[in-house]
Amino acid sequence: MPFSSGALMSTTEDLLQWQNALTQNKLLKKESLEKAFRKYKLNNGEEISYGYGWHIKDIAGMLSREHGGHLFGYKSMAVYIPSKDIYAVTLSNCDCNSPTEITRKIAEIALKNFENQ
Numbered sequence: 001m002p003f004s005s006g007a008l009m010s011t012t013e014d015l016l017q018w019q020n021a022l023t024q025n026k027l028l029k030k031e032s033l034e035k036a037f038r039k040y041k042l043n044n045g046e047e048i049s050y051g052y053g054w055h056i057k058d059i060a061g062m063l064s065r066e067h068g069g070h071l072f073g074y075k076s077m078a079v080y081i082p083s084k085d086i087y088a089v090t091l092s093n094c095d096c097n098s099p100t101e102i103t104r105k106i107a108e109i110a111l112k113n114f115e116n117q
Contacts, residue, residue, distance in 0.1 A: 010091075011091075012089050012091065015078060015089050016087065016089075019078070019080060019087050023082075023085070035051070035052055036051045036052035036053060036054060037051050037054060037056060037065055037082075038051050038056060039051065039056050051065075053067060054066060054067050055067065059079070059081060059104060059107055059108050059111060060108055060111055060112070062081050062083055062084065062111060063081070063082060063083065064079050064080065064081050064104075064107065065079075065080045065082065066078065066079045066080070066100075066103075066104075068098075068099070068100055068103075070095055072095070073093060073094070073095050074091075074092065074093055074095065075091075075092045075094070075095050075097075075098060075099050076089070076090065076091050076092065076099065077089070077090050077098070077099040077100045077102075077103040077104075078090075078103070079103050079104055079106075079107040081107055081110075081111060084111060084114050086107055086110045086111055086114060088103050088104075088106040088107040088110060089103065090102055090103040090106070
């Protein structure tokens with residue numbers, strides 16, 4: 001039975017506060033975050049799209065930082081597009097489907113709306 005992760009509860013507002021603290025370098029130094037938010041190479045030379053806790057991906061040609069989780073009936077996904085300061089979060093109390101694709105789609109829609117302004 002998980003201990004710490006099982007004892008945590010959060011809201012989208014909490015996660016926005018977390019994201020803002022990351023963005024504003026209130027939790028970690030900029031240099032540390034740069035290490036977390038970049039791709040790395042394995043010993044065999046293969047590049048992986050995972051930094052220190054975040055997946056480093058691409059949405060519509062824009063760099064995205066993504067992190068999700070799940071625990072006994074709950075799933076979550078967060079996607080941040082730093083160049084446009086777009087943050088999308090999905091929290092689910094059903095572990096029947098992954099929220100990853102819908103969260104990525106929401107971020108992509110927000111990106112398109114941002115570009116059309």
